[in-house]
Amino acid sequence: MDILGWNIPLWLILILLVVIIWYWHATKYFGVFKKYGIPGPRPIPGFGTFIQTMMHPKGVFGLDLDLKKRYKANVIGDPAMIFFDPEAVKQITVKDFNSFTDRRSTGVTEYPVNQMITVLKGDEWRNVRHQVSPTFSGKKLRRMTALINRCAHHLTSNLEEVAKSGDVFECKEYAGAFTMDVIASTCFNIDVNSKNDRNNIFVRMTKRLFNFSIFNPKLIIFLCFPFIVPYLSKLGFSVFDPKCIHFFVDVFDKAVKYRQEHPDESPNDFLNMMLKASESHSDHEADSDEDALPETKHNNQCLRSLSTGEIIGQSLIFFFAGYETTANAVTLTIYNLAVNPDTQEKAYQEIMDIIPEGEDPGYDDLKKLKYLEMCLLETIRMYPPGPQFDRECVADTEVKGIKVPKGMFVIVPVHALNNDPEVWPNPEQFDPERFTEEAKKSRHPFQYIPFGIGPRVCIGQRLAIIEAKVALVHVLRSFKVLRCDKTQVPIKLMKIRAEAVNGVWLKLEKRE
Numbered sequence: 362m363d364i365l366g367w368n369i370p371l372w373l374i375l376i377l378l379v380v381i382i383w384y385w386h387a388t389k390y391f392g393v394f395k396k397y398g399i400p401g402p403r404p405i406p407g408f409g410t411f412i413q414t415m416m417h418p419k420g421v422f423g424l425d426l427d428l429k430k431r432y433k434a435n436v437i438g439d440p441a442m443i444f445f446d447p448e449a450v451k452q453i454t455v456k457d458f459n460s461f462t463d464r465r466s467t468g469v470t471e472y473p474v475n476q477m478i479t480v481l482k483g484d485e486w487r488n489v490r491h492q493v494s495p496t497f498s499g500k501k502l503r504r505m506t507a508l509i510n511r512c513a514h515h516l517t518s519n520l521e522e523v524a525k526s527g528d529v530f531e532c533k534e535y536a537g538a539f540t541m542d543v544i545a546s547t548c549f550n551i552d553v554n555s556k557n558d559r560n561n562i563f564v565r566m567t568k569r570l571f572n573f574s575i576f577n578p579k580l581i582i583f584l585c586f587p588f589i590v591p592y593l594s595k596l597g598f599s600v601f602d603p604k605c606i607h608f609f610v611d612v613f614d615k616a617v618k619y620r621q622e623h624p625d626e627s628p629n630d631f632l633n634m635m636l637k638a639s640e641s642h643s644d645h646e647a648d649s650d651e652d653a654l655p656e657t658k659h660n661n662q663c664l665r666s667l668s669t670g671e672i673i674g675q676s677l678i679f680f681f682a683g684y685e686t687t688a689n690a691v692t693l694t695i696y697n698l699a700v701n702p703d704t705q706e707k708a709y710q711e712i713m714d715i716i717p718e719g720e721d722p723g724y725d726d727l728k729k730l731k732y733l734e735m736c737l738l739e740t741i742r743m744y745p746p747g748p749q750f751d752r753e754c755v756a757d758t759e760v761k762g763i764k765v766p767k768g769m770f771v772i773v774p775v776h777a778l779n780n781d782p783e784v785w786p787n788p789e790q791f792d793p794e795r796f797t798e799e800a801k802k803s804r805h806p807f808q809y810i811p812f813g814i815g816p817r818v819c820i821g822q823r824l825a826i827i828e829a830k831v832a833l834v835h836v837l838r839s840f841k842v843l844r845c846d847k848t849q850v851p852i853k854l855m856k857i858r859a860e861a862v863n864g865v866w867l868k869l870e871k872r873e
């Protein structure tokens with residue numbers, strides 16, 4: 362092409378155009394921070410603070426707090442807006458939820474990942490959330506407690522062998538097998554002992570799905586350049602391992618068809634509950650649920666039954682969201698109790714006082730285990746499995762005097778809120794007493810939000826707490842968990858995941 366007398370090849374012009382569009386897209390909000398005097402590090406176009414996160418010795422578990430300290434501000438531009446003030450978080454997640462309904466777009470268009478509740482937006486999200494929320498009600502979870510206990514028996518019998526051998530063991534391997542068993546049985550009524558049954562195709566595919574490095578180029582593109590992902594999807598690019606996705610879609614698809622053809626065989630699992638919801642959206646079993654999840658406000662006209670694609674998408678996200686998060690919470694609670702033997706003894710005594718000997722803990726017993734819950738809550742304060750979550754602003758909104766323009770991404774820094782030394786003295790110290798009723802009342806309720814908050818709060822929050830408590834009851838009453846030479850204290854976490862870099866190595870002593 363001839364431009365001002367220069368003969369420039371067309372391909373070069375196309376590349377330049379792509380670079381200019383990308384640069385414009387990646388920097389379009391930088392000026393907003395200057396205009397409103399919002400401080401923050403100089404972001405690298407496209408990468409945001411990804412590189413700073415990777416360079417920071419503690420990754421996301423240190424950078425946000427350092428930024429707050431460095432800029433002495435309650436909001437930072439990085440190039441998303443990070444709000445450290447719990448009142449601002451309340452406004453974003455609850456009061457002005459309609460302006461911040463959606464998560465940041467991932468650009469994923471491939472089926473059925475694009476049907477998962479985590480990526481759905483606006484009315485599509487409202488509809489799915491409204492249909493799926495009742496499947497996690499207290500009444501339904503009560504029925505599932507027996508299934509969870511069955512999985513905990515697999516866990517203790519696997520640990521029994523470790524205790525007998527006297528060897529050290531890597532705790533996440535066992536906790537991960539437990540949470541995988543729980544998902545397989547609560548979602549699909551499959552009884553699997555993942556730790557023993559390593560060749561089970563379910564186990565192999567789930568492990569493969571989670572076995573990614575953050576230096577994986579696909580993940581970097583997904584995190585830093587989401588706006589090009591839809592175009593790459595059209596060219597067959599897939600962020601997830603396509604073999605795993607095909608495997609799960611096939612399994613879920615067959616399960617849905619089988620259940621539709623055999624309505625009499627209806628186990629009490631999530632899949633069946635979603636199928637019921639898909640038959641009639643108004644047919645949710647009435648549930649007097651004392652601690653129900655927040656209701657989503659919806660436009661009745663947008664309410665419709667779940668499609669098969671949506672059911673498959675939700676089955677997939679229950680796997681993604683439920684496996685790692687809860688496995689890390691259980692592992693790190695056991696770690697904290699192993700390195701704090703007095704606290705472990707107190708939790709053990711509580712279990713012995715409340716749960717009748719030789720019996721499985723029931724739903725109501727679990728609620729009474731207040732001290733055990735304090736240990737769990739304190740662990741996920743220190744090491745939140747979701748260290749940040751985000752929202753996309755869909756309408757210009759003023760948050761605590763700061764104008765947030767439409768299209769801006771907003772980050773809620775869960776870890777920084779849970780570890781701010783001005784609110785939590787000695788935040789690196791494990792202290793379950795921070796969660797007594799009095800201590801909780803003395804803090805802003807939005808200062809501790811490891812499961813998110815508001816209408817988009819973690820849908821599996823109560824399942825996760827029940828699951829973790831069941832595992833802890835079975836483990837602690839059967840064994841004394843001890844630190845060993847291989848236990849790393851203090852623990853070093855991965856840069857963006859609440860998972861120990863070198864694993865959590867411990868020892869067991871059988872209790873009489």
Ligand code: HEM
Nearest residue numbers: 479682683686687690746747750812813814817819821825
């Ligand atoms: C310790 C365990 C867990 C932690 C710390 C955790 C944390 C979170 C967080 C921080 C969010 C984002 C909330 C927001 O944006 O406001 C979330 C969302 C979600 N979680 Fe969890 N989670 C856990 C376990 C589970 C389990 C067991 C399941 C399901 C079976 C689950 C399913 C989901 C789903 C589906 C969403 C998206 C909700 C929506 O977009 O409407 N999570 N979780």
